[in-house]
Amino acid sequence: MRIARAILTFAALTAAVPASAQTYSDLYAREIARQPYYEVQRVPRYAPPRTVYQRRALFDDDDDRGLFSNRRRMQADPYRRQQAVVPGISRAPAAAAPIRRQIPAEFRRQTVSYTGTEAPGTIIINSSQRMLYLVQGDGTAIRYGIGVGREGFGWSGTEKITAKREWPKWYPPAEMLARRPDLPKMMEGGPNNPLGARAMYLGSTLYRIHGSNEPWTIGQAVSSGCFRMTNEDVQDLYDRVPIGATVKVI
Known part of the structure; x- marks a missing residue:
């Protein structure tokens, strides 16, 4: 008699518990049952025991509407993993990592000894070596690897830096546009x-010392x-x- 009365009392109390006091598992089970577009798959036995829920449409990661949105669900149970599944469409393979071409060690910036007569702050460009030297005041120079003009476009002489620009605009000269009308x-x-x-403009010429979005061309004769x-x-x-x-090109 006492056992039957206890069972009836427990049933009455359970029915009176508001939805907000029920466990997350109960609420989640009711949501799964109410929304048929979820598929439940068990992971293989060798994986940690958890359930993977897959939806047939792409999830909206910014959706924060209600208890069962993606963000709330992930916060409530961090062991669940959701995967976007589109019927008939397989996932695209991951893009291959871009190949980075290394600049040879001799063209990397370094400090070298210098015994010339140029004043500190002078830039010396040795086109045959593909090197640029910035003379220091302590018997050294900072050496940089550079790319130079290709055959027929090399030159020598002394100029001054007359302007400096950060992330400069590029205006191809008329001669280049004549050769390359697609520019x-x-x-x-x-x-x-x-x-x-960066770009540093040399005198009144069209020539510059500038950066490059093709670093693999350093050490080569490729410019105009x-x-x-x-x-x-x-x-x-x-x-x-x-x-x-002062910039001295030799």
């Missing part, structure tokens, strides 16, 4: 701009007369030299 007349500065992160550096190196040089600095 734009102007390109805004940015990572895709051929002048790179300008001297290109990696973006990291040109920013370093840009911060070290003022307008008016």
Whole structure:
């Protein structure tokens, strides 16, 4: 008699418990039963014991509407994993990592000894070596690897830095546009701009010392007369030299 009375009392109490006091598992089970677009799959026995819920439409990661939205569900049970499943469409394979071409060690920035007579702050460009030297005042120079003008576009002489620009715009000269009519007349500065992160203009010429979005060309003769550096190196040089600095090209 007492056992039967206890069972009836427990049933009455359970029926009177409000939804807010019920456990998350009970609520989640009711939600799964109410929404047929969920499929329940058990993971293999060798994996940790948990249930993976897959939905037939792409999840909206920013959806925060209600208890059973993706974000709330993940916060409530961090062991659940949700995967976007579209019937008839397989997942695209992960894109291969881009191949990074390494710059040879001799073209990386380094400090070397210098015994010349040029004043500190002078830039010396040795086109045959594909090197640029910034003379220091202590018997040393900072050496940078550069790209130089290809055959027929090399030059020598002495100029001054007359202007400096950060993320400069690029205006291909008329001669280049005649050779390459596919080029734009102007390109805004940015990572895709051929002048790179910095540019230092040489005298009244069309030549510059500038960065490059093709760092693998350092050490090669590929330009139309300008001297290109990696973006990291040109920013370093840009911060070290003022307008008016002498540039000697040999």
